[in-house]
Amino acid sequence: MLKSERLKEILQAVSTQKFVTVDELAKVLDVSNMTIRRDLNELAKSDKILRVHGGAQLISDQSKTEKSYKQKREIHGKEKIEIAKRACNLIQENESIYVGPGTTLELMVANLKLKHLRIVTNSLPVFEAARNNMNDYDLIMIGGSYRRISGAFLGALANAELKTMSFSIGFVGVNGIKNNALTTANLEEGQTEGIGLDHSQMKFVVADNSKLNHSDFHQFYDLNDVDGLITNRGIDPEVEKHYSQYTTVYK
Incomplete structure (x- = not known):
């Protein structure tokens, strides 16, 4: 699978599930955890996902208003x-x-x-x-x-x-x-x-x-x-x- 296709699959998974883990993505896409981490960091840098410990979640899931x-x-x-x-x-x-x-x-x-x-x-x-x-x-x-x-x-x-x-x-x-x-x-x-x-x-x-x-x-x-x-x-x-x-x- 090409990298561009893999990134699209990751974005689709995050959009559907709201939160996905590195292990889940690695298993589904049949690549190493290290590859998934690199992909997630790249997507996070472009503000397409929010990188969190162990995986990623949808940015739109974050509150737009400041918490007290x-x-x-x-x-x-x-x-x-x-x-x-x-x-x-x-x-x-x-x-x-x-x-x-x-x-x-x-x-x-x-x-x-x-x-x-x-x-x-x-x-x-x-x-x-x-x-x-x-x-x-x-x-x-x-x-x-x-x-x-x-x-x-x-x-x-x-x-x-x-x-x-x-x-x-x-x-x-x-x-x-x-x-x-x-x-x-x-x-x-x-x-x-x-x-x-x-x-x-x-x-x-x-x-x-x-x-x-x-x-x-x-x-x-x-x-x-x-x-x-x-x-x-x-x-x-x-x-x-x-x-x-x-x-x-x-x-």
């Missing part, structure tokens, strides 16, 4: 906990850290075991998670215009405050990463996160593997300019290799 932080808490919970604990290991005692909005970052600050930290955030849910941590951290809440859907404070006031500060490490979440582009749903929220990263000596982005090869409305930062992408162990080897050309992948 409460809804996001229910998605990929196991992966987020894994990533959050890995991120905790990058932090050392007595550091000042910037933590942007995101449910994985809520879990990160909730799981911190260090005794002495300064945590600065513009996310109300992250602030609450840090406040409820058993350790008595020095917490700073950045003010600004409140965006209810994400629980983040942003805009001119938030940006001005962040520009006066310096951090040992900055952590941000994303709605999607496509090649070198870190993307989010809201321009102002992305701008505020970008300033937090700019004022951090070390910069990290946290994203479970479902966010990879997927983009949202606004590109707010370049993956080449961060020190690491922290993701879960379920990342496809070829996807990991692709993103390793932009930054260090921690999994």
